[in-house]
Amino acid sequence: MREKIMIYLQPTPVRIWHWLNAIGIITLCLTGAQIRFPETVTLFGSYKSAILLHNAAGLVVAVSFSIWYFFYKLVRGNLEKLYVPTGDDLRHGLVRQLLFYCFWYFRGDPSPHHPTPNNKFNPMQKSAYLAVMFVLMPMVSLTGILLLNVSVLRELILMSGGLKIIIAMHFLLACSLCAFLFTHVYLATLGKTALAYIKPMLTGWEEEEEHGQPQPAKEVFPGYKPVRHYAEYNGLEQQSDHRGN
């Protein structure tokens, strides 16, 4: 029987922030759909209520985004460590994680990334969150703030090329976030069980399997040899040995 370790991965403020964001972003996507396609989407009753709800949810998400930034940057001080991929992540981690999702996962192998509170995202997550949290979210919030105050901030709107440029950016960025949402929710079900990655976001604790020490791996394909890898990826035989322990 493998030894099970519970790690405290998601602190309470992060969990509150995550679910506030989740409700906010889903509300924004749905109200946004009604605002753009009012004759087909009538989920929130009147157009005005959709707009007021969109504005309110937008402000909540924008404020929550700022809190996220200050929490990780100033309170925890590990923003870069968590979100910026390292050289090793870019050289090997990305391909390793991609291989896991495309092949190893179907074979039934566990994820090559083993989260710790200071390194809780795998290299693909890091890259995706880097784009989402440092490009998409700030841009969609800024364009949203401009659209919420067109008269007051007209000068900034003119500087960026006009209202339509801002509208187009806001719409396409929102579509990208919506696309990310589908991918994000699906990837969250790829743990050992469908809820394995979702539970830590509710309770804070993740159940972790113990792995052998990292060791050099065999070539995954000619020319590419993931270094500092875990035992179960060094070969199927070793893997079954390890699992048999």
Next chain:
Amino acid sequence: MKTTMKYQIIRLLLTLTLISGVCVANTAAQGGYSYGNTAGKNEACLNCHGDAQKVKGSSFIDQTQFAHTTHAKIGCPACHDGISKGHPDGKSSPRANCQECHGDINNEYAKSNHAGKAPCAGCHNPHKVETPREISGEEINRMCSGCHDSYRILASHAEWLPQADLHLDMLPCITCHTESRNYSIIMYVVKRNSPSRGGKMETATYNDLKTAVKDDNILTLIDGNGDNYISLAELRIFNSDPNHKSLRLHGMMTPESVTHNFRVLDNRRNCTFCHVSGPAAMQTSFVALPEKNGTFRQVAVEKGAVLDALYGTPDFYMMGATRNASLNMIGMFIIAGGLVLPVGHGSLRFLTRKNRNGKEHQS
């Protein structure tokens, strides 16, 4: 015989000349007033009333503006009938009752909320009347703000209307407060009233545009080929031209037919009245260019300008109604891209579920 005839004709001509000479001298002696002289009626009146040096205040009539009106064609005496012979003698001059000619409008107006609150001249200057197509939205609203205080109007609209300031800036009051079946988007060239970045954008005058074009034909500023029709391509060129950065097009949604039945229409409080009217209603637009005489000339714009993604009307967008179809498609593709992983990976995951179940049993 012939000599007598010739003599009589010359005598007649001399008499006529003498009579007309006395008449002219008479009119001149009365200070240019020529009431009853239908030949030169307006000129004689305007001799004084068109001269800011001679008359003051509301008695002054801008000759260029007046010449453009239908009222100028029927002549001063048609409305100011029965002016005293001693004019100008301090007696107030008679004024026509507008409803004598404009009976229909008067009946319509009598049913409106304005009835009894403002006479025709409360809004219209009869010496400067312009058709709705010849006047800018900003000027229409200036008529209203003569009585309705702008700040109070903004405050009362803001009680129920999101972004009230923006709405009031993009709509002539009559768009919501009178009924019309159709609407079109009229675009006015606006420019900064000061060279600094924060300067307010104001409707550009004929002279402003003349300076910008360096030519008398200001039409070519936007209508590149001068065919009196602005294509989408010409509109995009103007809007993205860095040489005209200080000039922008300010769009206003304006009723196609104008009535005098001023009311508070409850259906206008429902945002979907405009925001759902959709692409079909947003096809018609015009660029209104200022003329020398202070009026505006509307030049037709290719259909669909306000629905263009970016450079058709960069500053005019109505949520819901003027969305761009190509951007919708790109957005849908992006969202569909987000579904590739759940659907594709999910299917393979379902097919290979035994691999994982087996390993989970081992543990």
